[in-house]
Amino acid sequence: MATRRVTRTEQLQQTILYPVDWLEERSGLVGGLKYFLFRKVPGDINWFQTLGSATLTAFIVQALTGSILAMYYKPDPNSAYPSIQHITNDVWAGWLVRGMHRWGASVFIILMFMHMGRVFLFGAYKYPRELNWVIGVLLLAMGLAEGFTGYLLPWDQTAYWATVVGINLNGTAPFLGPFIAQFLQGGTYINADTLARFYAIHMLLIPGAIIALIGLHLYLVVRLGVTSPPWSREAAGTGSIIPSRNGGRRGLTRPRPRRSR
Amino acid sequence: MQPHSPVDPQDQPHVPGPSLWPVGFAVGVVVLLVGLIVSWWIAGLGALVALAFAFLWVRDLTVGTPLTHTPEVPPESPTGPALPATDGPAAMPLSLSDERFPRSKFLELSTLGLGGVIGGIVTAPALGFMIAPAFLKQGQKDHDLGPLSDFPEGRYVVATYMADAAQGEVSRRTAYVRFNGQQNGQPSFSVISNHCAHLGCPVQPNGPLDEQNKKQHGDVTLIPTISIAGFGCPCHGGQYDTEGNRTSGPPVRALDRYSFSIRNGRLFIGKPFSVSHVDGAGASAQIHKWKLSFPGEPVSGLESWLYPIQPPH
Numbered sequence: 414m415a416t417r418r419v420t421r422t423e424q425l426q427q428t429i430l431y432p433v434d435w436l437e438e439r440s441g442l443v444g445g446l447k448y449f450l451f452r453k454v455p456g457d458i459n460w461f462q463t464l465g466s467a468t469l470t471a472f473i474v475q476a477l478t479g480s481i482l483a484m485y486y487k488p489d490p491n492s493a494y495p496s497i498q499h500i501t502n503d504v505w506a507g508w509l510v511r512g513m514h515r516w517g518a519s520v521f522i523i524l525m526f527m528h529m530g531r532v533f534l535f536g537a538y539k540y541p542r543e544l545n546w547v548i549g550v551l552l553l554a555m556g557l558a559e560g561f562t563g564y565l566l567p568w569d570q571t572a573y574w575a576t577v578v579g580i581n582l583n584g585t586a587p588f589l590g591p592f593i594a595q596f597l598q599g600g601t602y603i604n605a606d607t608l609a610r611f612y613a614i615h616m617l618l619i620p621g622a623i624i625a626l627i628g629l630h631l632y633l634v635v636r637l638g639v640t641s642p643p644w645s646r647e648a649a650g651t652g653s654i655i656p657s658r659n660g661g662r663r664g665l666t667r668p669r670p671r672r673s674r
Numbered sequence: 675m676q677p678h679s680p681v682d683p684q685d686q687p688h689v690p691g692p693s694l695w696p697v698g699f700a701v702g703v704v705v706l707l708v709g710l711i712v713s714w715w716i717a718g719l720g721a722l723v724a725l726a727f728a729f730l731w732v733r734d735l736t737v738g739t740p741l742t743h744t745p746e747v748p749p750e751s752p753t754g755p756a757l758p759a760t761d762g763p764a765a766m767p768l769s770l771s772d773e774r775f776p777r778s779k780f781l782e783l784s785t786l787g788l789g790g791v792i793g794g795i796v797t798a799p800a801l802g803f804m805i806a807p808a809f810l811k812q813g814q815k816d817h818d819l820g821p822l823s824d825f826p827e828g829r830y831v832v833a834t835y836m837a838d839a840a841q842g843e844v845s846r847r848t849a850y851v852r853f854n855g856q857q858n859g860q861p862s863f864s865v866i867s868n869h870c871a872h873l874g875c876p877v878q879p880n881g882p883l884d885e886q887n888k889k890q891h892g893d894v895t896l897i898p899t900i901s902i903a904g905f906g907c908p909c910h911g912g913q914y915d916t917e918g919n920r921t922s923g924p925p926v927r928a929l930d931r932y933s934f935s936i937r938n939g940r941l942f943i944g945k946p947f948s949v950s951h952v953d954g955a956g957a958s959a960q961i962h963k964w965k966l967s968f969p970g971e972p973v974s975g976l977e978s979w980l981y982p983i984q985p986p987h
Contacts, residue, residue, distance in 0.1 A: 577873070592809075603844065
């Protein structure tokens, strides 16, 4: 009886694992995902090191809610504000999704700054992670640009005049400022094209760049490994008890884990 | 005597020697195809060019002109006897890697180059489409604000109008218009823009409006003020006097103004321009006029050097 049950369990496992194995054999994606998720990290990392993942989650929430909002929003000066009203008051759960996108924007920005602060205070921007800091700063700039372009879209008085001020702030940058301002508003004054222009930048141009940069950011995180906290005994570059293959830089770069095959 | 060759002639890739004639042939074919669409004599010209170059190309291939330089000493035949230079088939290069500019390198560069050219051809119009419309055809058309009798002397009138009726309300602009009486037999007006010289918020008249005497014709609305002490900006508190000079707050210059013209007894608002400051008041005011600049940009003094070029407005 007992043996029969075991066989059944095994059979069940086989059945469940079959598609996974099928995928792994043909693409290596399962192994890749395992390598990404279950990679080795220093033993004494702490909760502050989850801020990066939290930021990524906030971005995914923004991308999803934004895509759904785009199904109801109309980027046209005459219908933008009515369409926002429609989303908030008429569409089922529209108030919720719009609220998630609106407040999630602030969460995303705040988390980016907190993540940046963690990286700074832990000294995680030092060799060999300088490039990842630079990419992170670009991501921060992109995130702020998302906030700026998204703020116009409700097309109410606050949105309109805040954007006028924002565009003219860009205009006060030396030398190229006037050209940046005129490019942003698509002419000498805010006009019918400005809203559509901001909408396209907000939901196509910058998100594309952000997704590409996040990919690069994560690639470097996986490649270079996670930093130990500054109080760690395994501090970067020192305290290696076992001489490692890459010249004692245990806290900095870890040797690639041995492939299973 | 057949000399010993390290490479079997059968194994040598049979590639034609380098020749420039195919380029001319291709150009001829392109002209021919364009000519089929455009006109028959261009097609004929293209056909002639293509035929001429095809003839030269085929002649090269058949006559067998030695197109490549033969290495003086075949590098991989140390055992064989030295060849007389007149011996035919061995005069071909023995291996491709001996070429000074190998084919693989050429293909590599041409792939990159062609990719770059194709990318540029696709990207340039798209980028231009994105950027150019913001800078082209920005001129403001003159706009009729109504008969001169709508503008009482010495009082500002809040005039709003649609700069471009096709765009609708988004193109609505506001100007503060004051009739200054006659100056040298000509009616004089002060036409002040409502764009704050700090960051572009709408300045408001500091005083009550005479809503009873509001006039409306077409897309133009005219509301006279009763008596105002100047203009103030609600965003960051910039204050201006009745001539648009900054009196306090963050603005860097006076309020912009519009040029105006009078046709058939009606006031037309014209092109905007920037003002550093105004001396005097009313009809005899001295307006220090500058090219239209974005808000927040000083037009005179040292700081104006930071904005040497203005985009076409």
